[in-house]
Amino acid sequence: MADSRRPSNVNEAGLNKNEYRGAPTTLCAGCGHNSISNQIIAACFEMNLIPENLLKFSGIGCSSKSPTYFLNRTFGFNSLHGRMPSVATGAVFGDHSLKAIAVSGDGDTASIGMGQFKHVIRRNLNMVYIVENNGVYGLTKGQFSATAEEGLSLKYQGRNPYEPIDICVEALAANATFVARSFAGDAKQVKSLIKAALSHRGIAILDIISPCVTFNNSDEAHHSFGWGRENETPIHDITYVPVRDEIRIDGYENGSTKLVEMHDGSVVLLEKVGEDYDPTDRMSAVRLLEDAAAREVLITGLIYIEQDEPTLTDIYEIPDTPLNRLEESRLRPAPETLEKINARMF
Amino acid sequence: MADSRRPSNVNEAGLNKNEYRGAPTTLCAGCGHNSISNQIIAACFEMNLIPENLLKFSGIGCSSKSPTYFLNRTFGFNSLHGRMPSVATGAVFGDHSLKAIAVSGDGDTASIGMGQFKHVIRRNLNMVYIVENNGVYGLTKGQFSATAEEGLSLKYQGRNPYEPIDICVEALAANATFVARSFAGDAKQVKSLIKAALSHRGIAILDIISPCVTFNNSDEAHHSFGWGRENETPIHDITYVPVRDEIRIDGYENGSTKLVEMHDGSVVLLEKVGEDYDPTDRMSAVRLLEDAAAREVLITGLIYIEQDEPTLTDIYEIPDTPLNRLEESRLRPAPETLEKINARMF
Amino acid sequence: MTSASPKVTEKDGLSAGAMVNDFSITVGTMNGSGSQTSNLTIIRALFKMGIPVSGKNVFPSNIQGLPTWYTIRVSKDGYLARRDDQEIVIAMNPDSFGKDLASVTPGGLFLYADHLRFDVNRDDIRVDTFPAKDLVRKSDTPNNLRDYVANMAYVGVLSELIGIDLDAVYSALDFHFDGKQKPIDINFNVIRDAAVWTAENLRPQEKFRVEPMDATSEYILTDGNTAAALGAVYGGVQLMTWYPITPASSLGEAMNIYLPRLRKDPETGKNTFAVIQAEDELAAIGMAVGGGWAGLRAMTSTSGPGISLMTEFAGLAYYSETPIVVWDIQRMGPSTGLPTRTSQGDLTQVYFLGHGDTQNLMLLPGSVNECFEFGWRAFDLAEQLQAPVYVLSDLDLGMNTWMTQPFRYPEDPMQRGKVLWEEDLEKRSERWGRYLDEDGDGITYRTLPGNKHPASAWFARGTGHDEYARYTEDPEDWDRNMDRLRRKYETARDFMPDPVIDAPEGVSVGIIAYGSTDPAIAESRDLLAKEGIATSYMRLRAVPFKQAVREFIENHDRIYVIEMNHSGQMHQILTLEYPHLSEKMVSLCHNNGLPLAARWIADQIMEQER
Amino acid sequence: MTSASPKVTEKDGLSAGAMVNDFSITVGTMNGSGSQTSNLTIIRALFKMGIPVSGKNVFPSNIQGLPTWYTIRVSKDGYLARRDDQEIVIAMNPDSFGKDLASVTPGGLFLYADHLRFDVNRDDIRVDTFPAKDLVRKSDTPNNLRDYVANMAYVGVLSELIGIDLDAVYSALDFHFDGKQKPIDINFNVIRDAAVWTAENLRPQEKFRVEPMDATSEYILTDGNTAAALGAVYGGVQLMTWYPITPASSLGEAMNIYLPRLRKDPETGKNTFAVIQAEDELAAIGMAVGGGWAGLRAMTSTSGPGISLMTEFAGLAYYSETPIVVWDIQRMGPSTGLPTRTSQGDLTQVYFLGHGDTQNLMLLPGSVNECFEFGWRAFDLAEQLQAPVYVLSDLDLGMNTWMTQPFRYPEDPMQRGKVLWEEDLEKRSERWGRYLDEDGDGITYRTLPGNKHPASAWFARGTGHDEYARYTEDPEDWDRNMDRLRRKYETARDFMPDPVIDAPEGVSVGIIAYGSTDPAIAESRDLLAKEGIATSYMRLRAVPFKQAVREFIENHDRIYVIEMNHSGQMHQILTLEYPHLSEKMVSLCHNNGLPLAARWIADQIMEQER
Numbered sequence A, B: 001m002a003d004s005r006r007p008s009n010v011n012e013a014g015l016n017k018n019e020y021r022g023a024p025t026t027l028c029a030g031c032g033h034n035s036i037s038n039q040i041i042a043a044c045f046e047m048n049l050i051p052e053n054l055l056k057f058s059g060i061g062c063s064s065k066s067p068t069y070f071l072n073r074t075f076g077f078n079s080l081h082g083r084m085p086s087v088a089t090g091a092v093f094g095d096h097s098l099k100a101i102a103v104s105g106d107g108d109t110a111s112i113g114m115g116q117f118k119h120v121i122r123r124n125l126n127m128v129y130i131v132e133n134n135g136v137y138g139l140t141k142g143q144f145s146a147t148a149e150e151g152l153s154l155k156y157q158g159r160n161p162y163e164p165i166d167i168c169v170e171a172l173a174a175n176a177t178f179v180a181r182s183f184a185g186d187a188k189q190v191k192s193l194i195k196a197a198l199s200h201r202g203i204a205i206l207d208i209i210s211p212c213v214t215f216n217n218s219d220e221a222h223h224s225f226g227w228g229r230e231n232e233t234p235i236h237d238i239t240y241v242p243v244r245d246e247i248r249i250d251g252y253e254n255g256s257t258k259l260v261e262m263h264d265g266s267v268v269l270l271e272k273v274g275e276d277y278d279p280t281d282r283m284s285a286v287r288l289l290e291d292a293a294a295r296e297v298l299i300t301g302l303i304y305i306e307q308d309e310p311t312l313t314d315i316y317e318i319p320d321t322p323l324n325r326l327e328e329s330r331l332r333p334a335p336e337t338l339e340k341i342n343a344r345m346f
Numbered sequence C, D: 001m002t003s004a005s006p007k008v009t010e011k012d013g014l015s016a017g018a019m020v021n022d023f024s025i026t027v028g029t030m031n032g033s034g035s036q037t038s039n040l041t042i043i044r045a046l047f048k049m050g051i052p053v054s055g056k057n058v059f060p061s062n063i064q065g066l067p068t069w070y071t072i073r074v075s076k077d078g079y080l081a082r083r084d085d086q087e088i089v090i091a092m093n094p095d096s097f098g099k100d101l102a103s104v105t106p107g108g109l110f111l112y113a114d115h116l117r118f119d120v121n122r123d124d125i126r127v128d129t130f131p132a133k134d135l136v137r138k139s140d141t142p143n144n145l146r147d148y149v150a151n152m153a154y155v156g157v158l159s160e161l162i163g164i165d166l167d168a169v170y171s172a173l174d175f176h177f178d179g180k181q182k183p184i185d186i187n188f189n190v191i192r193d194a195a196v197w198t199a200e201n202l203r204p205q206e207k208f209r210v211e212p213m214d215a216t217s218e219y220i221l222t223d224g225n226t227a228a229a230l231g232a233v234y235g236g237v238q239l240m241t242w243y244p245i246t247p248a249s250s251l252g253e254a255m256n257i258y259l260p261r262l263r264k265d266p267e268t269g270k271n272t273f274a275v276i277q278a279e280d281e282l283a284a285i286g287m288a289v290g291g292g293w294a295g296l297r298a299m300t301s302t303s304g305p306g307i308s309l310m311t312e313f314a315g316l317a318y319y320s321e322t323p324i325v326v327w328d329i330q331r332m333g334p335s336t337g338l339p340t341r342t343s344q345g346d347l348t349q350v351y352f353l354g355h356g357d358t359q360n361l362m363l364l365p366g367s368v369n370e371c372f373e374f375g376w377r378a379f380d381l382a383e384q385l386q387a388p389v390y391v392l393s394d395l396d397l398g399m400n401t402w403m404t405q406p407f408r409y410p411e412d413p414m415q416r417g418k419v420l421w422e423e424d425l426e427k428r429s430e431r432w433g434r435y436l437d438e439d440g441d442g443i444t445y446r447t448l449p450g451n452k453h454p455a456s457a458w459f460a461r462g463t464g465h466d467e468y469a470r471y472t473e474d475p476e477d478w479d480r481n482m483d484r485l486r487r488k489y490e491t492a493r494d495f496m497p498d499p500v501i502d503a504p505e506g507v508s509v510g511i512i513a514y515g516s517t518d519p520a521i522a523e524s525r526d527l528l529a530k531e532g533i534a535t536s537y538m539r540l541r542a543v544p545f546k547q548a549v550r551e552f553i554e555n556h557d558r559i560y561v562i563e564m565n566h567s568g569q570m571h572q573i574l575t576l577e578y579p580h581l582s583e584k585m586v587s588l589c590h591n592n593g594l595p596l597a598a599r600w601i602a603d604q605i606m607e608q609e610r
């Protein structure tokens, strides 16, 4: 149902794809992060989002640089290492009508950022939180991150003796309302999950294995392209169906496909691949992840979703008018009120 | 089999109980933390531990003050708010033959301390980590902590809109090798669990509900004495049997009792109360906690134990002689070695 | 109703040696025992009688069971500073009995509850006991409340002995319990019974008396943290992010009390604010930075340890030029130090807060009233200067009860600084750049998230950036930006509040101070004047300084820089600003946790001026 | 084997206008393209030829694909500082071609790979191209390595044109590839082929030549972070806790390399050390504090952002008097700033690090060799003074390749400070107290965990404590302890390393500097001498200062304090120490991310001295 008067390279928002791009990337050629940036661009373009209606956030790292490389027309804050969640939390109160997209790294989130990661989830901030997970510190040249698998060996670093932190397990433990895992090598799934996340109200954690081709891409490494291609095991085939295209869905209604209706009316189709999987059941999510870790397979897909929790800004009952547009008359109480207060001060 | 020549008030270490006490408490009368301190004293006394063979650590808070009130003859560090784990980690390398006992609060651990809490677990530091969990910030006069239940109302603070963080769930997510929950009102169980924890090699997380009688002790509050007494549901009866008393165990060997042999040869007896529970199975632990949270009951007992993971100091392969006793000859390489290095510097 | 004993109504109090409305009372109790209500009741009653009064709470860093002291000073001359002398001491706590007894000034009065069984070995003071527990038992107080109410006994005894009007006491209780009759009666009955018992059993005394005055009608009674919170409320605060810490917590809690009452949106009835208790101070300031960047009036409040944790974000706010307000209610450091003792020890740290080259803006409130003023003004400054503004209060100012002038409604409208919205960008011909110094004052124009103009967006960062907020490592770009920040700092001088100067003609001795020491300085100047030493006084209200500061120093031969820290931190900052004047400046520091006393200041200066 | 072209062997290089062993070469490449190997090969070859040489890497804060520059200076006079002039420029990167071309000094030489298709618009320089890709293609280099090896082409071209001995080049490769023949051959073949091609196709030049000297045999070639790590290894470091950050990471990584080789326990073969990569800087310093308290030689290394995060722990270490060593490899701030650019911008922050009243100890290494010395000495000082010791290096010193004197084995045995073990406590009659100042120097005796003596244990805390480490809020206790800390700080002056002073008789102009600027200062003094301006020079090596510092200032009329920051931070610290001498001290700051050049210093001083 494309609009006939519209030039083919322009979406329903009247924008062409370039208007969703950012500055040229300065990341390494082949870096997983670049492909994720591309899927963010594609998803926003295809969803007809207005760039000015979004917000970008990141911490510090190669991954955290990537918001420079998408959505030039979107306000953003490249904050501090591990502290992106707090900056995003404050900023969203400025205009809660904007949808936030955050990009972080495994070091930025699971090492220095663990505390803020946990607490932003607990507050259910309305934000897509992408962890570009490569098991190393890219920007500081290849030290172990907390998600590196036990036994991994890296130049100058020796052998990693610790069990990895599982971003999705941690997200579930903190009661995240949307938890997904994907693989930068699986562009189609990455894009579908980003679209679903953008349609979710509340925090959406996307743990995307995004290989560092420079420092951690040997085939045995669990965050490499090679290992990912070998071991990726989708729990379902995901298709995102935008709001107005429900007609399209009919075909799918059948036993082998699960249908998740999102708040904005769009629909996420989960087509069965292996055994049945219900992403609305916490325990099966936990079991899935425990089992995947034990069997050392890279399961991907929409692991968990819970749609009825209020977001942080819901809880605070602020006006529809963005707070940052309220004028003085609505911010400074009248003089009489102060007289009353003075009188009350004994 | 008490030693007949020994005066009755003296243990096998030749010490009387007073030698395990600390300074008089300055906490509120009736504070749950005080009863925990008493159980620490009792456990160490009954286990015949030498105070100088232990270490004490804490962060900041009423709970973190409590190490002042036990084990006067033990070295300790009352560190910074939320940062006890890092200080303990460094200190244990000074003399890894010492067993560390740490006391923290729910604010100290689950709010500001979440990051270090997670990472000290990941490193499996050989330490008993007690969280005296009262759902509030006691020392700063009663603000919500991150473990406060949703809907709790407190003076000046209003209503808590967030879901609580579950210390045990978080500990499991981070692969803790010993996870237990107890209730300060259940002195016997607290003492048994502390003894078991002291016999565990590796990190032992004890989440002990320890009511703040001054700021959060109304009967409906989930961290109150009233609520605890009403809702405590032990998953088993725990008895700690010290090394030399194995004979005593024989009686117990039967279907209704599980037997956990600890590294030091002591044994923990878990006597069935409700349905069977296997504390060595991660998934049942997770299920147990999920279910308890849903049913709003305070389950207590030894939730999970895994005994074969190396501790942090094991991993680092340091000599048996404590590092802090190595003399210069073992710390400073010989002059020739430096000449070689200079020669190698092109 | 008048005081239970007729004697008091006779105005014979002004006999020789009598000290009318001019002495200090210290009560030694156990914390968590409810004595705070009794002490506030006394203060309020005296205030109600029109007598200038001040209270200093010296409490331990725990919640219940340790000795705690409350000192009330009445001063017909309106001196509000702490005094070392205490003419009347009331002892309620066995653990501090000895200390309390020893602390009575010779010729003074010592009162204690008769359940404390100690023998008194001083004959240079008057000593009386009273049956605190008895009085409560005899009253119809419910058992569970008796321990708390026991402290009301000394209110009654004191009232009777020094002549506090029981009407005034009653209205103090009425205020405290918000008109709730039951608690008012329970407490007042004990007080009245105690007064009656005193009249009947204790020898009246004429030496220390209070008599009604009319010196408080122009004042209110409150604390600096409440004032700061209210100032922020009237300053239009939109985002308050905090983490509990003594002595700053009551600021955040006052917001929880007043914002819901005062800041419901007139149009929608919704909240025009959000107060978030963060998981720690890093998150608290991080949220504030996010909010300030997004155009909100954002603030956080903390104390020393929190400031230390905020250091990295402070640098980001400084360098990304994000407006935020940070209240530092100073307590004694280094490290965790003494959480319940006051100090002015964070100046140099805050001045240099952040790695690399930073210079921060500081406001220094000198009264509760000024806490209110800076509560709103700090936002104007932060948004006009696009920088973090640090307000350095302290425990004494923030938590103690002060008589202060009523809060003044902000005279001028909010200053939101250089912000461009859609229509502003529409109007422009030339391209806008976030860090483009169009006006030459170092302050550039910013746009805010939510702006729908396609040219409005920019990517904020703590890394090197050019005029268009693009990342750059070019040496010239870096230099140019740092020079502009320096320029902005110079511009800031004009925006910061003026120092308060009292420099009489021909006076050669100057005093420089700031913050909560103001009353002590004022009183010490009178003491010095009596000794024939005339002084000028400049109270600094902000860093960086104005021209006037330099002139004050130039116009005096010797300047004493008086402060409550160990290193003479303001003296250090003044030395850096005016090295060529440094020879004139003498650093006088006192920093033991107790508010400064005028006597100490006077002695120090006299020592050097003689 | 000699250089491929016979011409070069003729010693006619010293013709008029020729610059022998005295010019700079800059190579512009793309980072991540392996050019670092080529540049190091050139430096090492020159060093091998006995010619004083230095290299400055100016690289971007990303991993691959952006322009990066490497400047090599040869100086027969042994000057190692950066120069602004570059006589020879080699361009390998299309993205920086224009910039590179413009950067050649008039009369200079510009070489670029012929696959860069640009036209050159300068006739004041000689321009040549060479077939980098061709040469590689013709060589038997495996495909996957060709891009890396391409950069070897310019090594060959340059060697041929200016006369670098190919034997020296070969041994440089031999060293780099640790004797592995295959990579050595692959790279050397390309270099040789390029040299041959050059001899056959390019006009030889005599203007810029290198000729063998004997000026490097007394030196080694390495970087400051490696030196610091090795110094710590020989200082007996037992616990190294770090979190990755540029430019400090290579210090931690050097430990990972050298500790396992050098510090296996002679008796048990086990590790006498632990290196922990912490989850962040708060944990890194927290672990160090725990280790230091437990009697380990504990250290951490970081840069500005990390220092900021360590602030709260810095205060705890200071106030609990816990020995730790903190290396700050300074980079450009404020905030994240320029992670790959050098600066000296953290001085005032570190000096005042921590809320409340703190004064910290700083070491300021001025050479790679001194990084080694302070690597071990810092532990002696920290343990003797029971305080955190901060070693302020910078990116230039830490990461660039320097020729420096060989590392000297620590002259004196380890100083472990005042520690009491079981037998010491046995011996004592009087009671021991952790904070009891028995010697009057402010330094007290400590016991360590594991001590089995029943009287050895104490409870460390950041809160107020008395002589026996018991918690106290008593005002006198607080004062007394702070006074002792001040006393200890005075004691520290005697322990800190002396400044290095060169003050010729009768010279009135003095220079004060510190750290990595040393070579630039030395060279600038020669430039000034040529202009008839004699100067004295004091290189500070530590804060707090010794008497000698004051005397140096007193003995000169004008002192220039030269540093790489924006605020003149050392000038500020000197002003605070010697306000009465401040008029003499002029602050000269240069801070754009590039190491200081002698010319700039000389010009600045001449401007004022003329």
Ligand SMILES: Cc1ncc(C[n+]2csc(CCOP(=O)(O)OP(=O)(O)O)c2C)c(N)n1
Pocket (backbone or CB within 6 Å): A060, A061, A062, A063, A064, A081, A104, A105, A106, A107, A108, A109, A132, A134, A136, A137, A138, A139, A140, A145, A212, D243, D244, D245, D246, D281, D305, D306, D309, D336
């Ligand atoms: C406070 C602080 N500490 C350390 C650094 C240095 N640093 C920059 S990026 C980074 C880690 C990045 O790793 P990750 O988040 O996994 O991102 P990646 O580069 O792998 O995509 C570190 C430690 C910093 N910038 N700030």
Ligand SMILES: Cc1ncc(C[n+]2csc(CCOP(=O)(O)OP(=O)(O)O)c2C)c(N)n1
Pocket (backbone or CB within 6 Å): B060, B061, B062, B063, B064, B081, B104, B105, B106, B107, B108, B109, B132, B134, B136, B137, B138, B139, B140, B145, B212, C243, C244, C245, C246, C281, C305, C306, C309, C336
């Ligand atoms: C960095 C820092 N922030 C804040 C504080 C103030 N503070 C002291 S104790 C405490 C919370 C204590 O709560 P919890 O850990 O639950 O211990 P409890 O008192 O409840 O036993 C806080 C916020 C501090 N001391 N340091």
Ligand code: SF4
Pocket (backbone or CB within 6 Å): A026, A027, A028, A030, A031, A032, A033, A062, A063, A134, A138, A139, A211, A212, A213, A214, A215, D063, D064
């Ligand atoms: S270093 Fe690794 S993570 Fe960073 S850009 Fe290169 S490939 Fe990506």
Ligand code: SF4
Pocket (backbone or CB within 6 Å): B026, B027, B028, B030, B031, B032, B033, B062, B063, B134, B138, B139, B211, B212, B213, B214, B215, C063, C064
């Ligand atoms: S305030 Fe609460 S937590 Fe603190 S001592 Fe009192 S009862 Fe215990």
Ligand SMILES: [Mg+2]
Pocket (backbone or CB within 6 Å): A105, A106, A107, A132, A133, A134, A135, A136, A137, A138, A145
């Ligand atoms: Mg990573």
Ligand SMILES: [Mg+2]
Pocket (backbone or CB within 6 Å): B105, B106, B107, B132, B133, B134, B135, B136, B137, B138, B145
């Ligand atoms: Mg608590």
